[in-house]
Structure formats: structure tokens, C-alpha cells
Amino acid sequence: MLEQRNQQTEGSDPSTERxxxxxxxxxxxxxxxxxxxRRWGIFFKGLTFLYLLFILGAIFQIISGKNDPYRxxxxxxxxxxxxxVIQLNGVIAADSDASGDRLITAxxxxxxxxKAKGIILRINSGGGSPVQSGYVYDEINxxxxxxxxxxxxxxxxxxxxxxxxxxxxxxxxxxxDKASLVGSIGVTGASxxxxxxxxxxxxxxxxxxxxxxxxxxxxxxxxRDDETEFWKEVLGGVHEQFIDVVKKGRGxxxxxxxxxxxxxxxxxxxxxxxxxxxxxxxGSAGYVAREIIGAPHLVDFTVEEDGFSKVLKRLGASxxxxxxxxxxxxxxx
Numbered sequence: 365m366l367e368q369r370n371q372q373t374e375g376s377d378p379s380t381e382r383x384x385x386x387x388x389x390x391x392x393x394x395x396x397x398x399x400x401x402r403r404w405g406i407f408f409k410g411l412t413f414l415y416l417l418f419i420l421g422a423i424f425q426i427i428s429g430k431n432d433p434y435r436x437x438x439x440x441x442x443x444x445x446x447x448x449v450i451q452l453n454g455v456i457a458a459d460s461d462a463s464g465d466r467l468i469t470a471x472x473x474x475x476x477x478x479k480a481k482g483i484i485l486r487i488n489s490g491g492g493s494p495v496q497s498g499y500v501y502d503e504i505n506x507x508x509x510x511x512x513x514x515x516x517x518x519x520x521x522x523x524x525x526x527x528x529x530x531x532x533x534x535x536x537x538x539x540x541d542k543a544s545l546v547g548s549i550g551v552t553g554a555s556x557x558x559x560x561x562x563x564x565x566x567x568x569x570x571x572x573x574x575x576x577x578x579x580x581x582x583x584x585x586x587x588r589d590d591e592t593e594f595w596k597e598v599l600g601g602v603h604e605q606f607i608d609v610v611k612k613g614r615g616x617x618x619x620x621x622x623x624x625x626x627x628x629x630x631x632x633x634x635x636x637x638x639x640x641x642x643x644x645x646x647g648s649a650g651y652v653a654r655e656i657i658g659a660p661h662l663v664d665f666t667v668e669e670d671g672f673s674k675v676l677k678r679l680g681a682s683x684x685x686x687x688x689x690x691x692x693x694x695x696x697x
Contacts, residue, residue, distance in 0.1 A: 445481045446661040447653035448474035452485055456492030456527045464499035466667040474665045475511045482657035483516045484649050491526025504534040519649045520544045525631055533613030537644040539652055546637035550629025551603045556583045617641040
């Protein structure tokens with residue numbers, strides 16, 4: 365524009381020069397204003413998008429009916445009694461869907477609901493945190509004491525092992541499918557060792573600690589025999605806690621003498637678990653609700669994330685939130 369103006373105004377009078385300057389200034393101001401409007405447009409579009417997400421989340425929450433105190437059957441009739449169902453899926457951890465807080469909240473709601481004739485804990489988990497499992501186990505025992513007439517049943521789907529079985533052992537009865545995987549009563553403390561890899565790469569580890577054994581789980585340091593024995597004792601103590609709660613929960617139903625590998629960490633199918641006393645029968649959640657509890661209608665009491673958070677997660681807003689360090693993993697196994 366400037367080059368064209370220079371060519372056309374070369375030799376022109378001052379009035380023409382001023383005219384071109386005014387035109388150029390006007391065009392520049394128009395360009396700046398257009399850019400400003402575009403930025404504000406993007407800003408308001410973003411706000412509108414977030415607002416719509418919020419509305420969608422609220423609608424999802426209403427449709428899901430998690431907070432609806434009135435339960436209806438398939439014909440739209442108000443239910444007088446039903447079976448409360450709580451899902452225990454995936455890894456048991458403080459920040460997972462199967463966290464102690466969420467499970468405990470759901471259990472309390474189900475026990476307090478006068479229309480919930482019985483409760484089913486539907487399990488599909490290979491375990492997880494011993495601490496979170498312990499929280500739920502203790503709360504189940506407390507609630508069973510407060511509500512002695514309301515029974516809690518565990519129903520294992522594909523797998524109910526390790527920390528998940530730890531929790532199940534606190535319930536009144538345990539059911540599973542004949543092909544379900546049950547057991548894995550043991551503890552693992554997993555880590556990796558990168559000492560040789562560091563030597564090959566020529567990397568020097570510089571670590572400063574106060575305390576002789578402060579860094580004994582450091583994957584970049586070689587393990588010492590005394591530290592290995594110490595860690596085995598710690599895990600062994602937790603294993604004994606696991607064994608004690610299973611014995612307390614299952615009582616005489618366990619066939620300990622006839623199964624020396626019962627607490628070895630092995631896992632069995634549903635038929636084997638029934639013979640060993642790890643479960644009380646074979647059946648699904650529908651079977652237990654219909655034949656054992658006597659209330660065939662299932663109402664989900666699972667505590668989940670609100671609809672807005674779910675939408676954000678699906679859009680990738682929480683990408684990477686599930687990544688965890690496996691270098692010092694400590695789980696029921």
C-alpha cells in the first residue's frame with residue numbers, strides 16, 4: 365500500500381499527500397478494530413461453549429437420576445422396595461471411581477434408604493490400595509452393626525481379587541459366576557531397578573539423604589540384603605492383616621485346612637472358590653436381588669462424578685490425570 369502510494373503521489377501536491385495519509389490511517393485503524401473484534405468474538409464464543417457444557421452437565425445429572433429420591437419401575441409406577449446396587453469397578457485408589465470416599469458415601473446412602481430392602485456391591489476389580497480397601501472394610505462393619513436387618517451382598521463379575529476381595533469379605537455373603545476370578549489374597553510391592561542402565565549410559569546418581577535407609581526404595585540405587593529383608597517383613601505384616609480380616613469376615617465358611625494355598629496369592633474360578641469357602645454361591649446381581657433379597661428392581665446408588673466433570677474429561681480436559689508412577693507401587697495382589 366505504501367509503495368503504491370509513493371508511486372502515485374510522487375510529484376503530487378501536498379493536499380493529495382495528506383489525502384493518502386488519511387486513507388492509510390483509516391485502513392490501519394479499521395484493521396486494528398477488526399482484529400480487536402475477532403479477539404472478543406473468540407472470547408465470547410469460548411464463554412458460550414463453557415456455558416453450554418455446564419448446561420449439558422446439569423441436564424445429564426438430572427437425567428441420570430442419581431439424586432432423585434423417587435424410584436420408578438419400567439411401567440412408571442413408584443417402587444415401594446428395591447435392591448440398592450453399588451458398583452466397584454477398576455483400581456481401588458484415592459483418586460479413582462472406586463475410591464474409599466465414594467464407596468463409603470454410596471454405602472451410607474443405601475443403608476439409610478428405607479426403601480432399599482437389601483444392598484448389592486457389584487464388584488469387577490483386581491484390587492488396589494490396601495489403605496482404601498481398609499477404609500471401606502471398616503465402614504461396612506460399622507454400618508452392618510448400625511443396620512443389622514439390612515443385608516449387604518457382594519456379587520463378583522469378571523474378577524474380585526486382592527483388595528476387592530478384602531472389601532467383599534466384610535459383606536454378609538459373596539456370590540460370583542462359575543467363571544469369575546476370585547482370591548489373590550496377598551501383597552505386592554513393585555519397583556524397578558535402573559542401576560545397570562545408568563552405568564551403561566555413564567550417568568552418575570547424586571542423592572543426599574538424612575537417615576541410613578531413607579532411599580532404600582530408590583530405583584536408581586542398588587538394593588541391600590538387609591533392606592530387602594526389611595521390606596519383606598513390612599509386606600508380610602500387611603499380608604497377615606489381609607489374612608486376619610478374611611478369616612474374621614468368612615469365619616467357619618473358609619476351608620483353611622484343606623487348602624494350604626488359600627492365602628498364597630493364587631486366584632481361582634468361581635466353582636473352586638465356592639468349594640474353598642471364599643464365596644457363598646453362584647449367581648448374578650439379578651439372581652441375588654430376586655431370589656435372596658426378594659426385591660428384583662435394581663436401583664444404582666453408585667457415587668459418580670457430576671455430569672459437567674464427565675463432559676470435560678471426555679473432551680480431554682483431564683488428559684494425563686490417570687498417569688501414575690509405578691516405581692514404588694504398593695497394592696494388594
